[in-house]
Structures are given as structure tokens and as C-alpha cells.
Amino acid sequence: MTYTLKQAADLLAAGKTSAVELASDYLARIEAAQGALNAFITVDRELTLAMARKADASRAAGNAGLLTGVPIAHKDIFCAEGWKTTCGSKMLEHFVSPYDAGVVERCTAAGLVTLGRTNMDEFAMGSSNENSAYGAVRNPWDRDAVPGGSSGGSAAAVAARLAPAATATDTGGSIRQPAAFCGVTGLKPTYGVVSRYGMVAYASSLDQGGPIAQTAEDCALMLNVMAGHDVRDSTSLEMAKEDYSRDLNQPLKGLRIGMPREYFGAGLAADVAAAIESALAEYRKLGAEVVEISLPRTELAIPAYYVIAPAEASSNLSRFDGVRYGHRSQNYEAYFEEHNKEAKEEKEKVTLLEAMYETSRAEGFGWEVKRRILTGAYVLSHGYYDAYYLKAQKVRRLLSEDFQAGFGQCDLIAAPAAPTVAWNLGEKGDDPIAMYLADIYTLGVNLAGLPGIAHPVGFGANGRPVGLQLIGNYFSEARLLNAAHQFQQATDWHTRAPAL
Amino acid sequence: MQWEVVIGLEIHTQLSTQSKIFSASSTRFGNEPNTQASAVDIALPGVLPVMNRAAVEKAIQFGLAIGAKINRKSIFARKNYFYPDLPKGYQISQFEVPVVEGGQVTIRVGDQDKVINLTRAHLEEDAGKSVHEDFHGMSGIDLNRAGTPLLEIVSEPEMRSAAEAIAYAKALHSLVTWIGICDGNMQEGSFRCDVNVSVRPLGQKEFGTRREIKNLNSFKFMEQAIKYEVQWQIEQIEDGHKIQQATVLFDPDSGQTRMMRSKEDAHDYRYFPDPDLPPLVIDEAWIERVRSELPELPEAMQARFQSQYGIPAYDAATLTSSKAMASYYEATVAAGADAKLASNWIMGEISATLNREERDIADSPVAADALALLIRRVMDGTINNKTAKDVLKKMWEAGDSADAIIERDGLKQESDTGAIEAIIDEVLAANAAMVEEYKSGKEKAFNALVGQCMKASKGKANPAQVNEVLKRKLG
Numbered sequence: 001m002t003y004t005l006k007q008a009a010d011l012l013a014a015g016k017t018s019a020v021e022l023a024s025d026y027l028a029r030i031e032a033a034q035g036a037l038n039a040f041i042t043v044d045r046e047l048t049l050a051m052a053r054k055a056d057a058s059r060a061a062g063n064a065g066l067l068t069g070v071p072i073a074h075k076d077i078f079c080a081e082g083w084k085t086t087c088g089s090k091m092l093e094h095f096v097s098p099y100d101a102g103v104v105e106r107c108t109a110a111g112l113v114t115l116g117r118t119n120m121d122e123f124a125m126g127s128s129n130e131n132s133a134y135g136a137v138r139n140p141w142d143r144d145a146v147p148g149g150s151s152g153g154s155a156a157a158v159a160a161r162l163a164p165a166a167t168a169t170d171t172g173g174s175i176r177q178p179a180a181f182c183g184v185t186g187l188k189p190t191y192g193v194v195s196r197y198g199m200v201a202y203a204s205s206l207d208q209g210g211p212i213a214q215t216a217e218d219c220a221l222m223l224n225v226m227a228g229h230d231v232r233d234s235t236s237l238e239m240a241k242e243d244y245s246r247d248l249n250q251p252l253k254g255l256r257i258g259m260p261r262e263y264f265g266a267g268l269a270a271d272v273a274a275a276i277e278s279a280l281a282e283y284r285k286l287g288a289e290v291v292e293i294s295l296p297r298t299e300l301a302i303p304a305y306y307v308i309a310p311a312e313a314s315s316n317l318s319r320f321d322g323v324r325y326g327h328r329s330q331n332y333e334a335y336f337e338e339h340n341k342e343a344k345e346e347k348e349k350v351t352l353l354e355a356m357y358e359t360s361r362a363e364g365f366g367w368e369v370k371r372r373i374l375t376g377a378y379v380l381s382h383g384y385y386d387a388y389y390l391k392a393q394k395v396r397r398l399l400s401e402d403f404q405a406g407f408g409q410c411d412l413i414a415a416p417a418a419p420t421v422a423w424n425l426g427e428k429g430d431d432p433i434a435m436y437l438a439d440i441y442t443l444g445v446n447l448a449g450l451p452g453i454a455h456p457v458g459f460g461a462n463g464r465p466v467g468l469q470l471i472g473n474y475f476s477e478a479r480l481l482n483a484a485h486q487f488q489q490a491t492d493w494h495t496r497a498p499a500l
Numbered sequence: 501m502q503w504e505v506v507i508g509l510e511i512h513t514q515l516s517t518q519s520k521i522f523s524a525s526s527t528r529f530g531n532e533p534n535t536q537a538s539a540v541d542i543a544l545p546g547v548l549p550v551m552n553r554a555a556v557e558k559a560i561q562f563g564l565a566i567g568a569k570i571n572r573k574s575i576f577a578r579k580n581y582f583y584p585d586l587p588k589g590y591q592i593s594q595f596e597v598p599v600v601e602g603g604q605v606t607i608r609v610g611d612q613d614k615v616i617n618l619t620r621a622h623l624e625e626d627a628g629k630s631v632h633e634d635f636h637g638m639s640g641i642d643l644n645r646a647g648t649p650l651l652e653i654v655s656e657p658e659m660r661s662a663a664e665a666i667a668y669a670k671a672l673h674s675l676v677t678w679i680g681i682c683d684g685n686m687q688e689g690s691f692r693c694d695v696n697v698s699v700r701p702l703g704q705k706e707f708g709t710r711r712e713i714k715n716l717n718s719f720k721f722m723e724q725a726i727k728y729e730v731q732w733q734i735e736q737i738e739d740g741h742k743i744q745q746a747t748v749l750f751d752p753d754s755g756q757t758r759m760m761r762s763k764e765d766a767h768d769y770r771y772f773p774d775p776d777l778p779p780l781v782i783d784e785a786w787i788e789r790v791r792s793e794l795p796e797l798p799e800a801m802q803a804r805f806q807s808q809y810g811i812p813a814y815d816a817a818t819l820t821s822s823k824a825m826a827s828y829y830e831a832t833v834a835a836g837a838d839a840k841l842a843s844n845w846i847m848g849e850i851s852a853t854l855n856r857e858e859r860d861i862a863d864s865p866v867a868a869d870a871l872a873l874l875i876r877r878v879m880d881g882t883i884n885n886k887t888a889k890d891v892l893k894k895m896w897e898a899g900d901s902a903d904a905i906i907e908r909d910g911l912k913q914e915s916d917t918g919a920i921e922a923i924i925d926e927v928l929a930a931n932a933a934m935v936e937e938y939k940s941g942k943e944k945a946f947n948a949l950v951g952q953c954m955k956a957s958k959g960k961a962n963p964a965q966v967n968e969v970l971k972r973k974l975g
Contacts, residue, residue, distance in 0.1 A: 324587060380770035380771075
């Protein structure tokens with residue numbers, strides 16, 4: 001038996017199950033599915049059950065909150081004390097975090113029980129979850145398909161009902177795209193709503209944590225836990241505490257949904273377009289009005305993102321040097337000898353320290369990470385900074401202006417989450433550019449810092465799910481959740497689960 | 501050929517905050533390695549910097565003290581390079597928009613005042629330390645210092661001699677300790693100087709190629725290093741070589757500078773705005789509050805001392821060379837000492853004794869009010885100046901008050917006219933020859949007679965009175 005977050009909470013409140021029972025059931029499901037899906041990097045039965053027992057004890061003592069004892073999964077990017085936090089990288093294969101991320105702290109304080117750590121693209125770089133040092137994740141709807149990325153493990157786990165909900169992060173679509181590919185609901189909040197403290201940084205100005213769950217309602221409950229000001233994150237916003245579920249039951253009458261014509265042109269697969277069309281028809285039935293808008297500079301989001309994100313990443317990932325923690329090569333002395341013997345000129349030679357850096361990072365990072373570090377170092381280097389980084393920042397401002405102009409004509413913007421349904425494993429492995437282009441519909445939201453939600457709206461080719469993305473203006477999370485929830489009250493796409 | 505030396509300084513001052521610039525760890529010096537290194541300081545995955553407002557406040561204090569522009573919005577940037585004692589692989593610093601821009605410092609070399617313009621001062625974090633002793637064939641890393649707040653103060657290349665460079669560094673050192681933003685401890689690295697040196701033929705407009713001497717932590721080394729470097733550069737050029745832009749280190753043992761890296765090896769730091777830190781915004785109210793709390797600055801105080809106490813410029817400058825000396829002086833005058841006498845005593849006996857004992861005036865065994873009492877006893881004629889010096893010595897050793905020592909040792913000056921007349925009569929009777937000499941016009945004999953009278957009174961006679969009575973008696 002599997003549950004939504006809300007159902008699990010209700011059962012616990014009614015005394016019909018216990019945290020230990022729920023955790024044990026889900027651990028069994030995770031174990032059974034691990035071989036087929038590889039959705040988790042780390043499962044630690046003892047840690048999980050200890051948390052569950054604690055939750056049961058606090059419920060028995062009358063101290064239970066709304067979600068006390070409900071199990072969830074954490075993306076392996078959030079540091080959690082006592083848990084291995086690998087971030088999908090060999091670099092952190094043995095890194096056990098000595099501290100909790102802000103998000104983990106809040107989840108634990110709410111009594112949520114950690115089922116395990118979900119798989120992800122290494123350091124959140126990727127759109128297919130194939131860039132994990134711990135193996136690709138498979139899409140529960142079709143094991144030949146990718147689950148999307150970088151939060152592929154979280155999306156697959158929720159889709160396969162291995163957890164009622166999971167934490168995730170979104171830097172360029174990493175919540176919305178895998179949610180769409182796996183037929184689940186994912187919310188990327190306004191930049192600054194969820195603390196980045198303890199969330200391993202990929203691109204700091206774009207990274208934002210958020211939930212993936214079966215329903216919009218569950219996403220609201222999760223965001224209520226995850227969101228909040230954190231003094232340890234200087235980009236975290238000082239805002240009054242919000243109840244993100246407050247507007248769930250508001251009717252959609254009068255809601256204006258903008259359809260940017262640039263998002264529905266060439267490049268959008270017919271099956272995805274069709275599913276989105278019928279979803280918008282459903283929204284009309286619910287009382288919404290659909291208007292055409294324009295986001296004229298949409299296509300610039302790709303080059304801007306793939307300059308800014310690698311630039312920040314190249315610097316963020318410098319701390320992984322094998323000096324204080326993380327992977328340190330065993331081979332650096334041999335490399336030092338060999339390299340210097342072959343060096344033709346004095347300046348080609350390396351010091352022993354450089355040999356340690358080079359071998360440790362060469363062995364610890366995967367190809368996509370290396371590609372982005374190199375790209376990032378290049379665009380920041382002397383003589384190129386203005387042409388790339390500064391230009392990209394200007395484009396970023398223009399994209400934000402486009403969105404603001406768009407919101408002059410509508411309340412929410414509807415868009416596909418991706419141009420196609422999930423592609424096949426290995427399909428784009430040799431072509432990073434093709435993979436980058438598939439991010440076209442999600443990148444703008446991150447560059448502008450806006451919130452976005454993806455929810456399932458049907459199936460396309462090969463029975464693979466299609467997701468609709470709704471984009472709101474700053475701090476309109478409650479509105480986005482309201483729209484998706486009303487849609488889910490009228491449809492059942494979100495209740496469909498893949499056969500395991 | 502006549503050569504002109506061109507020098508500019510970059511000085512790293514450690515700001516004396518309780519906690520680090522981006523974390524809550526203590527900044528205390530000298531603790532066990534890595535006991536002041538938090539998750540943020542060792543750059544664990546996921547940690548983030550949070551700006552320490554106390555460090556910003558000290559930067560504002562400095563900017564106001566040198567009459568600089570405080571930027572209402574400045575930007576933190578990442579300076580990227582790999583080094584084991586740099587945990588994040590980048591240093592958070594300020595690049596394009598620093599917190600402080602411009603400003604001036606007046607230096608004095610010989611009897612010439614010169615105004616040195618500052619380029620900027622920016623906030624940044626210090627790195628940790630690599631420890632090579634104690635580890636056989638390996639290096640240790642101590643991150644206690646990592647994240648200590650620094651204010652890097654950059655001057656224009658306006659100094660024209662080692663003496664000017666030293667005077668500038670000393671003036672800044674005195675200023676930052678005066679306003680209390682830095683403890684000034686050079687041994688512990690709280691005040692470190694990088695010196696850019698170039699030479700050019702006198703009269704040439706363009707600057708020569710500079711070399712930067714890194715990390716000088718004493719004024720003595722700075723002077724040696726600059727002198728050596730200048731001589732070396734001149735010799736190179738005169739031998740037909742070109743100076744290559746480079747970073748050099750000074751070796752105190754050999755007294756020479758040696759190259760650390762050339763321009764070709766220079767890092768590309770790939771600066772970019774730190775996305776973890778919003779722009780540093782400083783509003784008018786903050787600046788005004790800091791301004792209102794700023795202590796009186798040395799220059800202003802010097803002018804006030806001249807007008808308020810009527811002492812010469814030289815005295816005022818010496819007494820305001822440190823905040824401790826200035827307040828000692830003011831306390832002495834406030835306790836009733838004559839302003840000029842107090843100045844003489846402090847610049848003279850007190851300073852000499854403190855120097856001899858290598859003590860700071862703040863720890864003087866003779867407090868300001870005790871000195872004031874001694875000076876008052878000279879002023880009211882209880883003792884004369886010479887006796888007072890002996891009394892001070894005893895005060896210094898025993899800690900007794902001037903009155904107690906005068907009383908105990910019977911040093912009270914004889915002012916009883918009858919007693920003085922009796923002594924003078926005796927002296928005149930015993931020195932008839934001298935009296936004759938005086939009467940025949942030898943003025944010197946008068947001084948000799950005064951000396952005899954003072955001797956006869958065991959130094960206790962009031963010299964002015966002796967003079968007066970003696971003159972009368974000799975007609």
C-alpha cells in the first residue's frame with residue numbers, strides 16, 4: 001500500500017499506522033525496486049528506523065506535528081548529519097556530512113523520516129540522470145527511458161511510489177523536467193524562498209530547492225516545511241511565514257493563463273503539444289482564460305545559462321581539491337614522476353601539489369562536470385569575461401524583463417516542461433549540445449528567479465508521461481499550487497502509477 | 501644618471517573583530533591549529549558566507565578617518581586560485597567596487613609634510629597557513645586564520661624614497677591603531693606590507709617597470725628591502741638589462757630580494773561577483789553613526805593641543821604620536837599640572853624612562869595624576885626641578901606619592917627668608933675672594949656663589965630666593 005504525503009499524515013494522525021511501519025514498508029519497496037530503477041544512492045535502514053521510532057515516540061508523547069512520522073527521500077545534494085552525501089560524485093564517495101542542511105534541519109524538525117538519499121546527476125549537472133557516478137536512474141514508466149535530471153532519483157522514487165515525496169533542487173529545470181518525465185508534480189520556488197545552506201552548490205545564483213510529490217497539495221505541505229528565512233544563507237529572503245496550501249481550494253475562475261508563442265513553435269514534439277493542448281482545455285473548463293503572449297528572447301536562455309551556470313560551478317567546485325575531504329588520488333606521486341619525465345620544457349612540469357590536485361580532480365569528477373568546469377573557467381578568464389560572462393548577465397536581465405512584460409497580460413504562464421517526452425537512455429550521451437537544447441523551456445525561470453511548477457497532464461509516445469509547466473511571478477507559489485491542485489481535482493493523471 | 505624611486509604600498513590590516521568576516525569562528529591568534537575552523541572556514545560542501553557587519557563598520561571608520569568616499573554599494577568578488585591553505589579554492593575579496601575609495605594621509609619626512617593619496621581600501625578574507633615544520637615530508641594546514649577579516653589599503657605610487665614609504669606605513673599603522681580597527685601587531689601578521697618599487701631617470705614622466713616585494717612585516721625589513729631593491733634595479737638598468745615585472749620576497753638573513761614569480765606566471769584570478777553575497781549596502785545613517793563615534797583623530801588633536809594648551813607644534817605632534825600618550829598628557833594637565841611643564845616632563849623624563857624599560861605609557865608605574873602632583877610641587881615651590889627628578893625616580897621604584905617621598909626624605913625646599921639669609925651670610929663670609937671677584941665685574945662669580953649657597957642648603961633652598969637675597973646683599 002502506498003500513500004500520498006497527506007494520506008500518510010492522516011493515517012498516522014488517526015493511529016492507523018506508525019512511522020516505523022510506514023518506513024519499513026517503504027524501505028521494502030525501495031529495496032525491491034533498487035535493481036530495476038537505481039533511484040537511491042544510499043539507504044540506511046538503521047538511521048531510518050531510528051528516526052521513525054523517534055517520530056512514534058513524540059507522537060505518543062503528544063508532540064506530533066502535521067507530518068511527524070511521514071517518510072520522505074532526500075536528494076543526495078542536501079547535507080545530512082551522519083548520512084553519506086555524495087552529490088552523485090565519486091569525489092564525495094566517502095563523505096559523511098557532519099552537519100545538516102537548512103532544508104534537512106527543517107524536515108527533521110517537522111518529524112519527517114528520511115528513507116534514503118536519491119540518485120542525481122553529478123553535482124546536479126545534467127538533464128537525464130546519466131551523469132551519476134552511481135549509475136543511471138531508469139524511468140519507472142519505461143526502463144529504456146531516462147527519468148530526466150538532475151533530480152532524476154527523486155522524481156523516479158516518487159513516481160514508483162518508493163517515497164510519498166522527495167526533496168529536490170532546480171538550477172535549470174532539475175525539478176520540473178524530471179517531474180514531467182516521470183509523471184509527478186514538482187515545484188521550483190522563487191529564488192531565495194528555500195535556504196541553500198547545506199545544499200551542495202552547483203550554480204549559486206540559480207540553485208533552488210523544492211519538493212517533488214504526487215500532488216500539488218503534497219508539494220504545498222512540503223514547501224511549508226522547506227521554506228523559510230535562514231540567516232546562514234545571505235540570499236535567503238526575509239519573509240513572513242506563509243501557508244502555501246492556503247489557496248488550494250480557490251476556484252480558477254478569471255485566472256489568465258499566458259501561452260508564450262515562442263514555447264509552442266518548431267521544436268515542440270507533437271505528442272507533447274497535444275497533451276498540453278488538452279490540459280489547457282481542461283484549465284478553460286475550470287474557468288481560466290488562455291491568452292497568447294510573447295517572450296521574445298526565449299532562445300537566448302540557453303547560451304546565457306550555459307555561460308553563467310558553468311562560470312559559477314567552476315568556482316564552486318574548486319573546494320573539491322582532495323586536501324581536506326573528498327577524493328584524494330593514490331596515484332599522484334606516480335603521475336608526478338611520469339609527467340615530469342615526459343615534460344619537454346621546464347614550464348610543463350608540475351609540482352607534487354599540482355600533481356595531487358590534477359589526479360584527484362581527474363579521477364573524482366565525471367566528464368560533464370569537467371566540461372562545465374572548463375567552460376566556466378574559460379568564460380571567466382582574462383580577456384573573455386566581458387564577451388561571455390558580462391554579456392550573459394545582460395541577457396539574464398532582458399529575459400527577466402520579458403517575463404515581467406508577459407505577466408502584464410496574464411497571471412500564470414503555461415509552457416511545456418521539455419520539448420519531448422523522456423528520451424532513451426544513452427540517446428544523447430555523445431551530444432551534450434542536444435542535451436542542453438532540451439532545457440529550453442525551463443532555463444528562463446531560473447535565470448529570472450521565478451517559481452514554476454510541473455504537473456502530469458497525460459502520456460505521449462511509448463506511454464511516457466507529459467508534464468505541463470506553469471510559471472508564476474515572484475512569490476506566487478500559492479497561486480501555482482492552487483492552479484495545479486484544481487487541475488488535479490478535475491483529472492486523474494497524477495494518480496496514475498507505473499507498474500513495477 | 502640621476503634616478504628617481506617610485507613606491508606604492510598595499511597594506512593588509514587585520515581588522516580586530518571578535519569573529520571572522522564570513523563565519524562565527526573566533527579570530528584569536530595563537531590557538532591550537534584548526535580549533536577555530538568551523539564548517540564554513542574549512543569550506544565543507546554546501547556552506548555559505550555571511551557578512552560580519554563589525555568588519556564593515558571598521559572599514560567605514562577607516563574611510564572616514566582618511567576623508568575617503570564610502571561606497572554606498574560595494575561588491576564582493578571571488579578571486580579564484582588553488583592553494584592548500586585556501587579552503588574554497590577562491591578568496592572572497594572586493595574587486596571592481598571596493599568599500600572605500602580615495603582618501604589621504606599626511607606624512608612627515610624631516611621637516612617636510614607630504615600628502616599621500618590612497619587609491620582604495622577593500623574588505624577581504626585572510627587565508628589559512630601552511631605549516632612545514634613538524635611534518636616530515638608533508639605539509640600541515642592550519643585554518644585558524646582562514647576567514648580573518650582584512651582591509652587591504654592601496655596607495656597611489658606617490659612615495660619617492662624608502663624614508664617616505666616607511667613614514668607612510670608608520671602613519672597608517674598609527675592611524676589604524678588609533679581608531680582601533682587593527683591591533684597593529686606586526687609579529688603576528690596584523691599589519692603586512694606589499695611594496696611596489698620601480699625606478700626611472702629623474703625627469704622622466706612614465707613609470708619604470710615595477711617589482712612587488714611581498715609580505716614585509718617590520719618597518720626595519722621594509723627599509724632594508726626597498727633600499728636593496730632600488731639599488732638592484734638601478735644596477736640592472738645601468739648594466740643594460742630590462743626590469744621584468746615580478747613578485748619578489750625579501751630574505752632578512754641575506755638582506756636581498758629574490759624572485760617568487762614573473763609576470764608570465766601570474767595567475768588569472770578569474771574574478772567575478774560572488775553570487776553567495778548580495779551587494780554590500782551602506783546607508784547614510786550607518787555612516788553618520790560611525791562618524792559620530794569616531795575618536796578625535798591625531799591631526800585634529802594636535803591642532804587642539806596647540807590652541808587649548810598653548811604648547812608648541814613640536815610638543816603637540818609628539819604628544820599625539822599615540823592615543824595612550826595623548827590621553828596621559830591630558831590627564832596630567834587635568835589633574836592640575838602646568839601644560840608646558842607636563843609636556844616637558846612627559847616628552848623628557850617619562851618617555852626616556854619608559855623607553856629604557858621598554859614599557860608602554862599605558863603601563864607607566866607613575867600614573868598621570870601622580871605626575872601631576874609632582875609637577876604641582878615644583879610649581880608651588882615645594883621642591884625644585886632637580887629634586888623633582890630624584891623624587892620621580894623614587895616614585896617610579898616604590899610607587900609612593902610625591903608628597904610622601906618629600907615628607908619622608910625631608911626634601912621640602914627652604915623658603916624661610918631668615919634661614920636663607922643665614923646660609924648666605926655664612927657663604928659670603930667663607931668666600932671673600934669670590935665676593936671680590938664679583939665686585940670687580942666678574943659675573944661668573946655670582947653663579948659660583950649661588951652654587952655654594954645651594955650646596956650649603958643641601959639643595960633645599962629655593963633658587964629664586966637665593967638669587968634675590970644674594971643680589972641684595974652684594975649690593
